[in-house]
Amino acid sequence: MKFFEKIKASLTKTTTNVATSLRGAFDAFTGANDEFFDDLEERLILSDAGADFASRVVAELREIVKAKGLRGAEEIKAELAKLIAAAFPQPGEATLAPTFDAETPVGARLASPGCASPTMQIILMVGVNGVGKTTTIGKLAANYVSEGKRVLLAAGDTFRAAAADQLEIWAKRANCEIVRGKEGGDPAAVIYDAIAAAKARGCDVVICDTAGRLHNKSNLMKELEKIDRVITREAPEAARQTLLVIDAVTGQNGLFQAKEFSKTATVTGVVLTKLDGTAKGGIVIAIAEQLKIPVVYVGTGEKQDDLIQFDAEDFANAIVQ
Ligand SMILES: Nc1nc2c(ncn2[C@@H]2O[C@H](COP(=O)(O)OP(=O)(O)OP(=O)(O)O)[C@@H](O)[C@H]2O)c(=O)[nH]1
């Protein structure tokens, strides 16, 4: 399934407040009048895109509709999609992401013989508890393995008892390696061991899991800083990504989380999970627009195949359709 269909299917599947979705504005379309634009603006706000963004986009849309003399819902929809897509920064480092084909199931993709790349990639997964970090790591690992990459997972969440076991299940599923430490141990030490193992074994990709919750927020941020320092020191030549995982269901709180994590880590991309559970994917617009962080992946379910590469244009089209 292509990104567009998959996103659309996810959005359609949702039971939460479909009335808030943007397409509702077009279902009720009777003309490009104040009623329509106000309804659209309200729906944008309700979808968590942010009030400022909503009023700016709707004002721009009004201008375009007037200037071009547009009358039909479809034409207006297309212009709205363009305006929404333009809110997303272009992925920079995100080009390091695996270029998997969303149409082919992971299992069906043939792995080419493993070969160590000259540049090791290190992906650090951060985000508050329960957003889907570990699950996304499992999905990503499977994708990299299917590309023929040698993948190693680092069980950097030593806080929660079952965290490493959960990651190990995903490692088995993806057929990749894992380095885990002692429960309650130092996560930075686990990451250190993982990098050493990855170097020794010639791994291409190291994906580091982290805890989403510690005794308090400042501990969590200190821990992430320490992990970051260890990676910089032990693998200065590695291609780095720090992916912030945001649960689409948490709405505007996701923006707050993104701001908090950005203070500590250089977040290179956002993964928006659980888009299958809400029509409120608008939070991703707010994050992209306000923080200029590119969205790289979208999670659309709990299974290994439920991860798609983000495409701003397709996303924008899907939420207005
Ligand atoms: N529906 C749906 N569920 C998801 C998605 N991604 C993750 N989940 C579910 O969300 C729950 C939490 O996922 P985890 O991967 O354990 O989250 P985490 O961020 O690692 O959580 P902590 O380790 O507690 O910080 C699990 O039940 C996952 O199956 C998604 O895209 N869609």
Ligand SMILES: [Mg+2]
């Ligand atoms: Mg986890």
